[in-house]
Amino acid sequence: MIAGTSAADLALLVGGLMAVLLAASGVGLFLQARYSPDGSNGVVENLNDRVRSWWIMAVLMGIALIGGHAGVTLLFAFCSFAALREVMTLQDMRRSDHRAILAAFFVVLPAQYYLVYTEWYGLYSILIPVYAFLLIPVIAVLRGDTEDFLMRVAGVQWALMICVYCVSHVPALLSLEIPGYEGRNVMLIAFLILVVQASDVAQYVWGKLLGRIRIAPNVSPSKTLEGLIGGALSAILIGAGLSWITPFSPWQAGLLSFVIVMLGFLGGLVMSAIKRDRGVKDWGHLIAGHGGMTDRLDSVIFAAPIFFHLVRYGWSLT
């Protein structure tokens, strides 16, 4: 267990999460018995797939938290790897890109997470935006293939920023030094993930119940204004209610939740636009009911770096 983590807080959080998941499983089983005994109702089956995947994700997250700093960093490094694999799969690339992509997977990704683990803020915050940005096109140009050059190089850089740089700001939360909050940083990760996921689930539910006005019919037809407002209000309330696990007051927690929700929503739209451009519905098939790793992470991706910097400037000594 992480030194100094309030065991009581963690137990309460885990207990609460278990209760929510148990309730979700119960509702899912009831709906299945009632509406889909032969597995023919797609919505109910998908709901149950999602709940089962939630259990697996919660258990993995729990194991990582027990593993402490290294466990959490490794978990998100693996998430980055799986997401990068999905995003690169959908890119148009040529045989001459092989070395550049190898560098992205086996040099840049491990280096970024190593720097996050060793808390070298000055370097991990510029490794991909500066050094990978310069290195990748150099590797590509040395192969001498100029066709679609800008698009290919930009594609690799974008994939690295999205899948590695942004995601690595989740474990980076562990490096913040907040007076009076020592040893409890892992709760910041729990706060971010819970608010993002609560917002996703609440937007889905409110959208299904009340959704009328489509916000972006050309990009993501299932996103509605009613879903967004209902989901955002629910997630802000949940975030404010979770202030006891954070260094924030309830008001601050609510405001930060609002920022997280909006970035998550906009990030989801951006990622949908890319999927639409590539002509696919999901990024992959890694997580039953959710699609790929990138589908599950898309809201976290945009929220993580901004949340990290807000907390760093507002609360941290480093």
Place this chain on the structure above:
Amino acid sequence: MVTRILPEIVATALVIFSRFITAARAIWLGSAPENRRRVYFANHSSNGDFVLVWAVLPHRLRQTTRPVAASDYWLKSPLRAFIGQKVFRAVLINRIPEERTEDPVMQMAQALDAGDSLILFPEGNRNTGDDLLLPFKSGLYHLARMRPEVDLVPVWIENLNRVLPKGEVIPVPLICTVTFGAALHLAGGETKDLFLGRAAAALRALAATTERPRA
């Protein structure tokens, strides 16, 4: 003891490695992963093709499924010979007709008679060009005539040519799928060209079902 366990360990390591790199997923369209004698015939664009088909098969089927491979490649060094003969239990075929002491089709038929299934790449060589498939060699037809009761299952391997292009050593992680189609059999009176054309068409039809990004 070691000679029995070591190949099993190497096989498991190869399967885990190929899953790590490709997140390989089997899609069964028109046939199911059943334990019956089959010839899986697949497109061939990468050295990893066989491992990928093998990796997505259930463990039980994997133990009774052998690749058909070229002896000149797999007997070149002791390491390759170990992997080819002990780990994959490949049916090794001499590609040079003048040097042959055994009939390749007979070798395959004997493996089927022993209760094993086969993985066969009817294109013969790795396809590195822009065409979806190279013309099929005739072995698949002769085997179908010699053992007409055996299921011939078309298998489309998607994306592996991008994971490990010819000439590269380290694979890049990209998602691959392996799609299994409905079994074929030789029809009464079907000529070699008609049959091979039908087999190639079955593979092309599977290729068309895979989800791929728009170019």
